[in-house]
Amino acid sequence: MIIDHLYEDILRKLTAQGKIKDISNKLLSLQSNDERVLYVYELVKDLDCFPALNEVKKSENVSTYYRNQGNKCFQSHENLKAWQFYNLALLYAPINSNNYCYALSNRSIIFLALKKFEECLLDVDKVLALEYPKELKDKLLKRKEICKEALLKNTVKDVEQPDLSDFLAMKSKKDSRYLCASSKLEVLFTEQFGRQVIAKEDINVGEVLVEEEPYLTVQLKSQYILSCSYCLSRQINLYPCERCCYALYCSIECKNKAFKEYHSVECQLMAILYDMDFTKLELLALRTVIKSRNDHNNWVDLFNTISDAEANMNNEFRGHIQINGKWIFDSKHYATIHTLESNIDKRSVSDIFQKSVTGAVFLKFLKEDTNFLQVEDKELYETVVKTVSGLLLLHLMTSPTNMHGITSNMEANGVYVKEVNLASAPYGYHSLLNHSCAPNVVRYNKLGTGSMSLMALRPIKKGMQLFDNYGSFAKKRVYHNLRAGDASVVPLQLHITVGVMNTMVFLLLGCPYSNKIK
Numbered sequence: 001m002i003i004d005h006l007y008e009d010i011l012r013k014l015t016a017q018g019k020i021k022d023i024s025n026k027l028l029s030l031q032s033n034d035e036r037v038l039y040v041y042e043l044v045k046d047l048d049c050f051p052a053l054n055e056v057k058k059s060e061n062v063s064t065y066y067r068n069q070g071n072k073c074f075q076s077h078e079n080l081k082a083w084q085f086y087n088l089a090l091l092y093a094p095i096n097s098n099n100y101c102y103a104l105s106n107r108s109i110i111f112l113a114l115k116k117f118e119e120c121l122l123d124v125d126k127v128l129a130l131e132y133p134k135e136l137k138d139k140l141l142k143r144k145e146i147c148k149e150a151l152l153k154n155t156v157k158d159v160e161q162p163d164l165s166d167f168l169a170m171k172s173k174k175d176s177r178y179l180c181a182s183s184k185l186e187v188l189f190t191e192q193f194g195r196q197v198i199a200k201e202d203i204n205v206g207e208v209l210v211e212e213e214p215y216l217t218v219q220l221k222s223q224y225i226l227s228c229s230y231c232l233s234r235q236i237n238l239y240p241c242e243r244c245c246y247a248l249y250c251s252i253e254c255k256n257k258a259f260k261e262y263h264s265v266e267c268q269l270m271a272i273l274y275d276m277d278f279t280k281l282e283l284l285a286l287r288t289v290i291k292s293r294n295d296h297n298n299w300v301d302l303f304n305t306i307s308d309a310e311a312n313m314n315n316e317f318r319g320h321i322q323i324n325g326k327w328i329f330d331s332k333h334y335a336t337i338h339t340l341e342s343n344i345d346k347r348s349v350s351d352i353f354q355k356s357v358t359g360a361v362f363l364k365f366l367k368e369d370t371n372f373l374q375v376e377d378k379e380l381y382e383t384v385v386k387t388v389s390g391l392l393l394l395h396l397m398t399s400p401t402n403m404h405g406i407t408s409n410m411e412a413n414g415v416y417v418k419e420v421n422l423a424s425a426p427y428g429y430h431s432l433l434n435h436s437c438a439p440n441v442v443r444y445n446k447l448g449t450g451s452m453s454l455m456a457l458r459p460i461k462k463g464m465q466l467f468d469n470y471g472s473f474a475k476k477r478v479y480h481n482l483r484a485g486d487a488s489v490v491p492l493q494l495h496i497t498v499g500v501m502n503t504m505v506f507l508l509l510g511c512p513y514s515n516k517i518k
């Protein structure tokens with residue numbers, strides 16, 4: 001059952017029991033996120049509505065099925081489709097089995113057909129290093145020879161593409177406190193906007209102001225057989241997780257990092273998380289909680305980070321950590337994500353209830369289907385369950401207004417390609433920017449990476465606030481003009497388009513647009 005249907009089912013049962021009003025009142029009376037999730041957890045448990053874990057195991061038959069699909073596509077010259085089917089065949093093949101070797105071997109033929117000789121060699125060598133079915137030997141050695149010869153002869157240069165990477169790089173000095181941002185920016189607080197990013201000096205159009213790595217990423221379902229599930233690289237030699245059928249990696253390094261940060265816990269849950277159709281925002285919340293713990297040596301260290309972060313919620317060091325007596329805002333540290341705006345005081349009881357149901361379901365998975373919460377000490381266990389419950393609801397609430405879609409249509413060197421939605425991720429610094437329909441900055445990602453940058457669309461005078469458009473239309477224009485190869489016209493054209501569009505949107509929706517600190 002998908003999560004939305006589960007939620008409806010729970011509501012139907014509670015309505016039939018005439019309990020909705022009492023539950024709403026109770027939820028409104030609870031003061032903390034852990035209490036809310038634990039209360040709803042008991043309700044869902046009493047209704048016997050928790051979903052059972054469904055495991056999808058590696059399977060020779062499923063792998064063979066996908067390989068055969070790949071073979072059909074290869075015969076009809078649909079190489080990219082065939083590559084995807086062979087990736088699926090690899091994901092389902094028991095590791096290093098005959099089917100694993102067949103999937104790799106067949107994928108190498110695609111690379112050969114595409115004249116991707118180095119990639120072909122990689123897969124061929126991988127099979128040769130395993131105990132592979134003997135009938136593959138001659139074919140593999142022949143392919144290896146062809147690739148080596150082709151690589152020796154290959155003097156044809158790729159078509160030169162304009163390199164815009166310099167235009168897209170940050171030129172100004174980085175700030176010593178907000179590590180990913182230009183020293184031309186500062187962060188202030190007002191009643192109207194909460195935290196906000198302000199220009200400390202005049203900024204020109206086209207200036208790159210932030211270069212930030214995500215705290216973590218969650219790859220979209222549509223992408224899981226197309227890119228590295230950890231770093232989002234578009235490398236075509238992808239290799240599967242040894243246990244689950246849902247994660248491909250471009251390198252052992254990425255596989256190990258994913259495992260250490262979250263996949264050791266999520267691996268056994270991947271099938272149910274996919275089947276229940278959780279949204280990317282819900283998956284981000286779960287992964288953030290797992291990574292928050294795995295970033296620390298033990299639970300007590302995480303509790304300390306949380307209490308330090310919460311102690312600074314209402315002062316200028318919100319989201320900071322102290323290192324050698326100096327306060328810094330480091331996007332790779334959990335404190336930046338723990339302190340994102342949750343808007344709890346503006347939420348309706350039904351929204352809190354729905355999110356608490358999702359939190360309770362995640363808690364059930366973590367409690368009963370993984371060893372994530374396991375600790376020896378009983379008292380500590382209670383605190384761990386309480387903390388995790390609270391964190392789950394916190395991040396289910398912070399995700400909708402703080403997570404960023406990783407949508408890209410440019411290669412690492414700035415060259416324009418067809419737009420693709422890759423993933424979603426928390427970026428502590430980018431989340432300090434408030435929304436305007438008439439933004440003066442634009443975010444962009446380069447294809448195959450999770451890093452996000454921010455560029456000025458208009459001249460921004462000292463003292464003005466930087467406003468981002470939480471949608472993505474402005475971004476498409478930037479890339480369009482970049483593709484035309486004339487970086488200098490980007491801001492002007494955008495200025496006009498954004499200006500016209502936003503006067504309309506502003507009038508219709510009354511969205512706030514102000515470049516002055518009130």
Ligand SMILES: C[S@@+](CC[C@H](N)C(=O)[O-])C[C@H]1O[C@@H](n2cnc3c(N)ncnc32)[C@H](O)[C@@H]1O
Nearest residue numbers: 192193194195341401402431432433434435512
């Ligand atoms: C991504 S955060 C922006 C930073 C936020 N002000 C903070 O203190 O963390 C998004 C939240 O900021 C607030 N916000 C964003 N744009 C705003 C605007 N134009 N006016 C007032 N509040 C805004 C809303 O509470 C929203 O949920």
